[in-house]
Amino acid sequence: MTKGPKALQKEITEGIQKQRDFFQSGKTRSYEFRKTQLKKMQTAIEAFDGKIKEALYKDLRKSETEAHLVETGFVLNEVKDTIKNLAGWMKPRRVKTTLFHDVGSSAIIPEPYGNVLIISPWNYPFQLLIAPALGAMAAGNTIVLKPSELAPHTSKVIKDMISKYFSPEYITVVEGGIPETSALLNEKFDYIFYTGSTHVGRIIYQAAAKHLTPVTLELGGKSPCIVDENTNLKLTAKRIAWGKLINAGQTCVAPDYILIQKNIKEEFINLVKKYWIEFYGNKPEDSEDYCRIISERHFDRLVNLMETSGTIVHGGEIAKEDLYISPTLLDEVSPDDSVMQEEIFGPILPVLAFDKTEEAIQFVNNRPKPLALYVFSESNGFVNQVLENTSSGGVTVNDTIMHIANPHLPFGGVGESGIGAYHHQASFDTFSHLKSVLKKGFRVELPYRYAPFAKNSATLKFLAKWLN
């Protein structure tokens, strides 16, 4: 039996109060506690690895190898990296003290925010919940995890794993959809980390604003690929063909559409077709490595985009009962077509042509800032022109997706594609308040700052100007 709204809210309020009390006890703050819990998370993921992969297959038909690369393996690398670097990240970061403050020392001290909420989507349902959780654990917070209801098997396995290894006053999982998330958002958290659509991102931001809660919003958008004629076209097509079809295109940083110089468009289209056949065969529906669309709603949305935009030059096959859409290339696409009005988030790739570089740049700049941008060229001049004249969350030059796989590059959006960034130390910093601390002693005392100012005015002005 589902709970009524009042019972649900009561349960959530009580759970959060327990987490607050636990945080106030100070137990989560020590290095030892954080390290022990992170190691426990590593053990938990290793023990549940098979079950997690099984669940990912049921939710998305994600193959074992892909699940390892982009979900459990990815998170295991991140947890090991976090354990290795934790002591260094926790240290106060010394900065200079100006002479104006006479004798003293200054440091930026990372401290936990307190009780944090992490909400994740369905497309990488394990990675996108647990990777941010590692940052929150490393930073010494208590955590409420809200997985996506659209990947129910993975949501359930995460709940089982977390409740087996962690006490609920430290980390707890609240499963469910809009009613559960809304009940959580009625509560005051010290930080909210949300991954999902820009539309829901606005709802989360508004709810956070009520309590002045700081947020990270990891959102989506249309990530373009700009392809110059002066490129290695075979590898360009191969790397785009690969990046587009991971998770059947349901990846926030998947290449959304292609802007390519007119004279190489035909050859590019033929190459992408060739590589897709090489990767998934002539019948991708039989490939072990080709994922399915998450739900009927998304399936219908994608079919509609396909049927109302440009011309299908490859693919276009569908099977609703299996939520299958074959890898599909669209040519003759107009900027006004429906496929260019929203993030595609599926295995459909529109190709648009341009003559001059400025046209491609203008095209990107006339739209919301993307989460990722890809530029393919062997000319540094072309690459720099694109880099200097566009804004996006991140960029990979001459490849797709890969900037998110380098842990040393913070990952996040800009403008409508998001606020904030994470991975590696950026995750730790995201979930820490970086507190500025100036320490002084009593041995030195400059008398000039005290009123009456008239007699010390010249000295004060001199100090303010020169001793900063």
Ligand code: NAD
């Ligand atoms: P979504 O916004 O529909 O759902 C995400 C989460 O929000 C879920 O946990 C869901 O329960 C909750 N939610 C949904 N509607 C809600 C509402 N009205 N009120 C409160 N909570 C609500 O997103 P999705 O469809 O699950 O994910 C796809 C989107 O996420 C795409 O736009 C994609 O680009 C983006 N995305 C971004 C990243 C990133 O790292 N930047 C990663 C993956 C996906």
